[in-house]
Amino acid sequence: ESGFSAALVREKNITEIDKSTTFIFNFISSIILYVLLFFAAPAIAAFFEEEALTWIVRVMGLNLIINSLAIIQRATLTQQIDFKTQTKVRFVAVIGSGIVGVIMAFYGFGVWSLVAKIGVMAVMDSLFLWILNPWMPSWRFSMESFRRLFGFGSKILLSSLIDKFFQHVVNLLIGKFFAAALLGFFTQANNFVNMVKNNLFQTIQKVSYPVLAKLQDDRSKLKEGYRQIIKLSSFVIIPGMVLLGVLAKPALVALVGEKWLPSAPFVQLLCVAGVTYHFNAINLNMLLVLGRSDLTLKLEIVKKAVIVLAIAIGLPYGIYGLVIGQVVSQYIALFINSYYSDKFLDYSLTEQVLDILPSLIISLLAGGLVLTLSKQMPGAALLILLVGSAAGSICYLGFHLLARTEEMSIIRTIIIPKTRLLFAKLF
Known part of the structure; x- marks a missing residue:
């Protein structure tokens, strides 16, 4: 586009x-x-x-x-x-x-x-x-329209091309330096994590961008809007990543077969990186809303330099060194991407971490309980996956309700009524 x-x-x-x-x-x-x-x-x-x-x-x-x-x-x-x-x-x-x-x-x-x-x-x-x-x-x-739109859009295009290229660099390196089977296992793991990560977050991002674009002239309301998006996306994505990481083995066996079990360590590592995905995307999204696509391009170049360094350090240690290097680079990207959020909206990385802390802590508690339960459960992988997912979801929502978190308040007062209205219009 x-x-x-x-x-x-x-x-x-x-x-x-x-x-x-x-x-x-x-x-x-x-x-x-x-x-x-x-x-x-x-x-x-x-x-x-x-x-x-x-x-x-x-x-x-x-x-x-x-x-x-x-x-x-x-x-x-x-x-x-x-x-x-x-x-x-x-x-x-x-x-x-x-x-x-x-x-x-x-x-x-x-x-x-x-x-x-x-x-x-x-x-x-x-x-x-x-x-x-x-x-x-x-x-x-119209050249006037073209210059205005392309001046903004060309930076997004370059950022996207750079990002897409580097998304496939790890696959290319694994395919060239390691056995073809390892590339297959890594690709399957990537597909699993992306299925959860992308489906959960892209919907939130797609809806939030036009809404927040209308608030671009009011920094105070814009900051509050971003706080709610970070809280809500964390409420959904963090437990999704934690549960997928904990249930990686039964999920792979149940959904694609036991032959894909070697993908499990890759799934777990990618889930650790996946926890940061919405953080990084939302901070970049903020710059687009403010019309600063030039800064998204600059940040993309800096982050890719970090990835190149991570590849250079990790590759000599084998495939796990390469993948762990990419996980670490995602966490370094948090500091890079949040720099302008602090500068333009006074919304620092520390504030952002505090905003998602309830969801993170509760996700880890629920994940720990599911891990303990799954180790005690005999039987088919599908049964472990279904029971583990249900138990984890119930524990997660239950802890949020007991703690009376702001996320649950937003869901009860805003999300549920609007969802009902949307379904009423659809059907």
Whole structure:
């Protein structure tokens, strides 16, 4: 999206020329990127020594163009805080693409079932966004709009590209320096942690960004808004990471099979890093709301220098040295990302840690109880996973209720009523 989507969302008034300029630039950019990807596909396949990747990359690359077609529909709905329409679209796309993927897998299409599933989801997502939020470009391009939006969005684009590249660096290093089986175990662990981490936090971040963007001129209200987001996201993400770490072995055995059990240590290490994910993302999000995408880029460069250092130190100690180095770099990133939160909103890292302390302490208590319980429980991995998850959730919520934490108060007075209202509108 070249950062244009975030630029549009924080605009107080989106003009038609802004929309048209954004659409034209993104559409042309997606075609150029696809052409580059098309011709780079053989080199990518050669790097991974997998000839089949050539056409897989070329076909999946078409999603760049497909997704660019609905950038305006998605951005305007987000700016209007209309997540009901987006939820309906995503629900239909997930179900439709899932059916296609399952049918193709059943008939033996192998990896192409996944390629088709992702492609069908992109097509359905874009198509239904056009149907439910119709808009046609005027095909007018304004350099004034482009300079204004790209001035903000280009920094986000560069930050995202740098971040995405480094997200895959560890995979590349493991694939090159260690056995292929280890890369498989690490990738499976990453998938498990990301499934919990991304699904829990991305929803919170997606909803909070347009809401807080409207408070950008009131620093006092903006700080209070961020405090609530950090508290609420911690309330959900920290126990999710703790429980996944504690139940890593039964979760892997129950969900993907015993052969993936060697992934468990990686899952646990990544869960330790996952506890910081929302911290880092929220602090960067604050800079975007304030229009300082230039600072997010500077921070990204500093953090990646730390990651390079962590790789250099950790790699000689083997795969665990490499992964532990990445975990440590995530905690160092907390100090880097929170610097401007303290400077602009007077919201220091110390204050942030104090705000999430109740959820952290209660999560560790619940995790300790689940660990003790799981060691005493005989039986199938699925049973241990279900009982452990239920017991951990009940203990966690029970401790919060007994402690009468601010998080529970926010959930009772704000979240539950708004959720009921949302479901009433949806159904």
